[in-house]
Amino acid sequence: MDKVVTFGEIMLRLAPEGWYRFTQVDKFGATFGGGEANVAVSLANYGFDACFVTKLPDNPIGQSAINSLRRFGVNTSYIARGGDRVGIYYLEKGASQRGSVCVYDRAHSSIQEAKASDFDWDNIFKGAKWFHVTGITPALGQNIVDITVEACKAAKKAGVTVSCDLNYRGKLWTRDQARKAMTEICKYVDVCISNEEDAKDVFGIEAENTDINSGKLNKEGYKSVAKQLADKFGFKKVAITLRTSISATFNNWAGLLYDGKDFCFSREYEMFIVDRVGGGDSFGGGLIYALLKGKSTQEAVDFAVAASCLKHTIEGDFNAVSVSEVEKLAGGNASGRVQR
Amino acid sequence: MDKVVTFGEIMLRLAPEGWYRFTQVDKFGATFGGGEANVAVSLANYGFDACFVTKLPDNPIGQSAINSLRRFGVNTSYIARGGDRVGIYYLEKGASQRGSVCVYDRAHSSIQEAKASDFDWDNIFKGAKWFHVTGITPALGQNIVDITVEACKAAKKAGVTVSCDLNYRGKLWTRDQARKAMTEICKYVDVCISNEEDAKDVFGIEAENTDINSGKLNKEGYKSVAKQLADKFGFKKVAITLRTSISATFNNWAGLLYDGKDFCFSREYEMFIVDRVGGGDSFGGGLIYALLKGKSTQEAVDFAVAASCLKHTIEGDFNAVSVSEVEKLAGGNASGRVQR
Amino acid sequence: MDKVVTFGEIMLRLAPEGWYRFTQVDKFGATFGGGEANVAVSLANYGFDACFVTKLPDNPIGQSAINSLRRFGVNTSYIARGGDRVGIYYLEKGASQRGSVCVYDRAHSSIQEAKASDFDWDNIFKGAKWFHVTGITPALGQNIVDITVEACKAAKKAGVTVSCDLNYRGKLWTRDQARKAMTEICKYVDVCISNEEDAKDVFGIEAENTDINSGKLNKEGYKSVAKQLADKFGFKKVAITLRTSISATFNNWAGLLYDGKDFCFSREYEMFIVDRVGGGDSFGGGLIYALLKGKSTQEAVDFAVAASCLKHTIEGDFNAVSVSEVEKLAGGNASGRVQR
Amino acid sequence: MDKVVTFGEIMLRLAPEGWYRFTQVDKFGATFGGGEANVAVSLANYGFDACFVTKLPDNPIGQSAINSLRRFGVNTSYIARGGDRVGIYYLEKGASQRGSVCVYDRAHSSIQEAKASDFDWDNIFKGAKWFHVTGITPALGQNIVDITVEACKAAKKAGVTVSCDLNYRGKLWTRDQARKAMTEICKYVDVCISNEEDAKDVFGIEAENTDINSGKLNKEGYKSVAKQLADKFGFKKVAITLRTSISATFNNWAGLLYDGKDFCFSREYEMFIVDRVGGGDSFGGGLIYALLKGKSTQEAVDFAVAASCLKHTIEGDFNAVSVSEVEKLAGGNASGRVQR
Amino acid sequence: MDKVVTFGEIMLRLAPEGWYRFTQVDKFGATFGGGEANVAVSLANYGFDACFVTKLPDNPIGQSAINSLRRFGVNTSYIARGGDRVGIYYLEKGASQRGSVCVYDRAHSSIQEAKASDFDWDNIFKGAKWFHVTGITPALGQNIVDITVEACKAAKKAGVTVSCDLNYRGKLWTRDQARKAMTEICKYVDVCISNEEDAKDVFGIEAENTDINSGKLNKEGYKSVAKQLADKFGFKKVAITLRTSISATFNNWAGLLYDGKDFCFSREYEMFIVDRVGGGDSFGGGLIYALLKGKSTQEAVDFAVAASCLKHTIEGDFNAVSVSEVEKLAGGNASGRVQR
């Protein structure tokens, strides 16, 4: 069991069942999720010793967050306890022309108010192979940016590969703040994950000379973005996720992985969406699995996109799928037939 | 807060969850709805002092109906209490090739047995700007036709604009009964709402000289219907809703508004349907909002169609959307992306 | 009320609600189903005295299985009681690119361990018109094959028409075992139901000289399969179901019925799937109804396909539809409009 | 399987789950029940061919009522179909000092508007052993009183024993109406079931010369009531149920059976109440079983009281218990231990 | 409809259903409540124009809080909108020897960060008869203490009666902070509500010379506490609630009201508890109703205790009872019988 580490926030996700709106219900699904925790769950499902590092209050709600991670086999032994609250996000799932609504209530969470001394990175990275961060948690404040940078340094020192999902959250910080922080963090990053918007929002990187209205997947444009990102920060690999939102119910989904030499596109899936939150994170989880297992660039993007395609059919943030399920889909079996 | 008034029936809606059939379940969703009440809820959501006038029994079920309206901010202070029962409709939601099933159990409701003396229209219309009725409640009996006519007269006397949704219900009365009653009511109506079937069922008005098999939206036909309706009754405005039922799960949806001069069509939405009951009512609510706010004919039909498109994604009769959500969709954002 | 008989297993079906995965939930829908029981329920819904013959333990879970059948009017008076357990199948419904998962836990069930003496076939077939079996229950063991053959003989002796759905279950037995058993059973069968895979898996029968990649429904191929089946066993009629699995959420569905002379294809339905388990069984139920009512070959396949199209919109194994609902769809009304 | 017959109304029971109030919920438990139907279910559970006679509309709600009876094995083949609606009662379960609330919405039900010609009593009583009626359904109108009397006459002609539970419902008719109707019906009754209030409300029969404030069970008073009832109408047996309402959650429960000679009291149970509706009906069901099985007077009242004690622990109107469960409790095992 | 005003916080209450623990569930009941809001709901249920004053964020969660109040008829038109979040309390209901668990997550709520300028007290008190505050909301910070004092002054200026429930919350502030703040507020209070613990925690007031171990209700002690409170602050009336916690499931409940002259005790209820949160608030609501209606001291305490006894049988913070229900219980009918 290779040891992998992710660092970030896990929030209580309060969501009406089905397609009900907030104002209609008096019951919320109460599960847990968050970009980096979601990646940890994916990696635990794939058989790694996936360690999730965060800070949670020492009360029954913090304990419930830990239980939700342990249920899927995540290693929670490095989680600091203390502080005041578990961050919350309220999620109302959209349908058809009505988009999902996300209300953050995550300020003042234990992780937002964490201190550097809460985490012993040298111990955490002992024996680890991979470290994954995103642009979400650093948006909580400079203390988190600093902790993240410190963690990245410790990771590099320990010979751990570092990946980062840019994940710009406009509700949490400005583009300028993001650029400053992510520029600092990206110095230590080997594998960068982004979508076209993130690259533009965070680093102002856009496709050059491509006709966005050509009516088909703007492949040249995405290749340009990947190359610019790699060139700017020296990333060894850059992955770009390609989402076409037809409506809240139907999306197309594909991906690109650039390894400094080849640009490999996955096939594109036409998806009926059960729950799209965590879709990008499940791409990250799949990519880390594939790269750690030594798959080729084409195989890696195929695995990552198939994994995240499956996530869109699963309720909740966590991608509850196995390696064999992902491989079956990546291998071409998308018909959804029952085996019996 | 402009005061607007609707008059009609609110029923208990008993519906299995999801796509279960009546005979499969031992639990019913128990919400409330009804054409005119649904319009009142839309208008309350849009910020009006929306008064719903009806009669409900003085028991806990009548009280629950009132509570369901108050929850969305509807003014229930003009509701008469008394009589024997809350009308019921049982609703089983269809899917794909299986249509929804609606079983009425609404006879002998308090509103059906209401008397003229239950309502003090002069008081009700004090300060009001708009009065909305439909063809549903008059179908309950001649007493309701009479009360509706009396209310329309009082509205006109008070300088209140009157709108009417023809809404023919074949399970409640015959075409002849409908024609007679609605002809009387339409004398007082400024804004008429209909679909092609209603116009034909109630008034025998059909499109002239149009090729129904041409394979595309029969725009000329709808224009003809709108014009005939306006010409016959002197309506200031006629709105027509245009539904294409591909299946119980997929419908296309658009609208036309005729202001005596211009015929303005909205764009057409391809909808995955969560709940289509109340779809027409939400069009009415959106139209009244738009006209009261002084929007142009094109803007008004765009707003009304966007509002009702959203309704099809929402469980229950009531259209729980805000002005800004409708305007976002009417403005062209139908991709259902999450904001975070 | 014509008396019809089916023989087989009814299992407890444990299934997470909606699209949840097994590992996510702590509640299972607990209904009952099984190929032959599903046909019995269809036939009871269509007004027959539908007798389901099986063996169930004499405990509250066996009683719950009986109650589930009685609820839909199935005659349970020939069910033997005894043995150790009710068989179980765990079902996780797929969506989009994620297929459904079926986990069998049916070994050692009361029916699997039944003895010939548990059933008095002469009494059971007294006054009966039709007997239906499938290839599922014989897969449980040679004792069941023997009982099935004995039942078929008794049926023929009593002048009862026999139908059989080949229904190959690769998780229960090998192709060789299936071929041997089904060859024995098919001697007594008048009406054979199959899909292309079953015919191939069980009897090695495939379409001749047809181009499977032609991009349209391989009509000639299916005709060839039907004819080969009829020729080999002397079936009076052969029905083939035609499923195109686009994804777990979208399937196309049609059928073919061959009466020794004519090959009649139904129309093809594009389905949004609520629950596809029991889809084939509901085809069988519809077919038996139509043939017993003396419908023509074209009418029969149209009715059977419409019935099973509706099943795909209904939760659970049982097809809770009436004759009039099926006839409405078979007659062309697939728009899913509400009647009110 | 002895054939037994009950005649009356089955209603849709709409009830919030647990101890929620009507105005708090948007979901109702939707089961079915009614005094005479409840007795039929008890008798079906005890192994009789229990026929329930009523009239139900020919729609899916009427069908659901039939399904609910069939589920427990009740013979529904004599139920007339037609009329407008299924009667409803709304039930809110009380707790501690808050009593349950029952709102009737049963006027205009199919059974209330039934005609004599809807029922062929000679056919219904063919082979029957017992006929049970109550004072509830006759309260719906003179037509029902007449049908009940006609049924009783047919029963006596067919040699069928007749039992009647007085069951006065003050919300449905006056004491005078009840006295007149029940006096007519009681002419044909062999076994009368009552509680102290019913005897007083319907026939003005009260205990003589007993001190109601003595602080202990007023045994002499109940004996007097039983004897007066028997003397007045010539009942062969009179059963009295004895309830002490400490609160909505705790009741004491016992019974008396008088056979014209002996007065036999059961033991008294101290009950924690799950659902008390149908408690009296389950006493009637138990009594009929015991008397048909030839049990002694003491055994019969013990069985009936144990059966109805168990009912108070079961959700819904129907008493889902077996003979062996009742006998275990009647035999003295009230400790509620688990067998494993 | 007399106008009454309460000021304070309304929180989202997240609670597992039934007796489940936090760590066991993935669904929370999501209702709203809080000391002063609960009093407002009681008063709206009793027919007053009950205005609840608070501050809530301008997002869908804030809107849901408003909707929950409107549903029960509370006037929400004076609620300020703005700020960051709705306060939350997590509630796990205890049973038997396991006490309930309450986890606050209410810091940084909109009301905690409210400013004096958010409320126009002169306008709010226009036409009002009563103003109610508690010791809970002032515990959120000095700004709230100041706003409360300002509100009290405005109330007195407007001739409005002021009541205060001491309600000490040890998790929110210290005894010293509470004493200082409540001493300031109590200057303006006419009617004080407390329990023995509050009086001691906040003001150090205890019973003199009474034997707490005498084994019976310490009536003299409670009288002493009431008198000391009245003497110290010049309260016109002091009410004391008397709870005996036998376990989380069984409590005894009574009250005392002192009017400066007489000490009136209510009867004591032995309660099976459905939900005890809001029990004290419902006492306050009942007391205000009774005093505003001019009831005698004995009648008032009887009404208030009966109202709050009923609350303990009702799920959620809000006391969903009517005046007639309370009066029935106060009048002695505690048997929980069904009326039908």
Next chain:
Amino acid sequence: MDKVVTFGEIMLRLAPEGWYRFTQVDKFGATFGGGEANVAVSLANYGFDACFVTKLPDNPIGQSAINSLRRFGVNTSYIARGGDRVGIYYLEKGASQRGSVCVYDRAHSSIQEAKASDFDWDNIFKGAKWFHVTGITPALGQNIVDITVEACKAAKKAGVTVSCDLNYRGKLWTRDQARKAMTEICKYVDVCISNEEDAKDVFGIEAENTDINSGKLNKEGYKSVAKQLADKFGFKKVAITLRTSISATFNNWAGLLYDGKDFCFSREYEMFIVDRVGGGDSFGGGLIYALLKGKSTQEAVDFAVAASCLKHTIEGDFNAVSVSEVEKLAGGNASGRVQR
């Protein structure tokens, strides 16, 4: 974190919600439990590295069982995977005079068909402090008895303390089989847990010369049983649980611990029961905790009884309580008050 080990079966527990009966519902709570697994969960909750050893099938249901253990922090790394099925028990919770019903469907489970080679005991006991077994799993077959004996031997060799809960299950084996097997196992046991019935059923040990009808807790009798057990097998400690079943809803509960010198009784709790399954196991878990922490005999029995008293208030098999919660109750706080 001391390492502790338990060995046995974990089953899927299928149970209707609340007090519903099997035949009433179409949904089952689907959690997991079993005597030894329950002890492991208790110990994990108390902070130990609690390892549960069993065998589970390599399918999603086996995975769900593992997830349910991981959620509460149990170490599942020694669980063997393979075999055919997860054992099941169906549980219907009783109330008042209706006892709970338990239907076993556990034959042919993976653990029942496990082989010695599935477990590497020397590795399992590396660093362990305690090993706990019960009389339940050995009842599955001689192979399990043999494995258990082998495990006990390995434990003794590794210097691990061994405890055993006699737990006789009459549905699984005979008294003779139990005596033979448990006599063999008890050779290795240090701490024996029993109730009066187990001691009698398994070893024929009864209280001597005590008057069972004396009306009070038969303390001398229990002391005699404990002493006889200790003398017969040389147990260092014997614990006896004392349950008085008043009804399925109300039980009294206490315990005795004998350390070879002193007989220490706990206080007796009067319990309102939420779920009594797992009550004995939670006593075992509490006892092991207390003894490992070096508590005195009196403290240990007090802790164990308080822990198991709390279990009776918690849904499901697992005792979701913390050390501090148990200590609070053991310390005398049983009032169930809310802290806030």
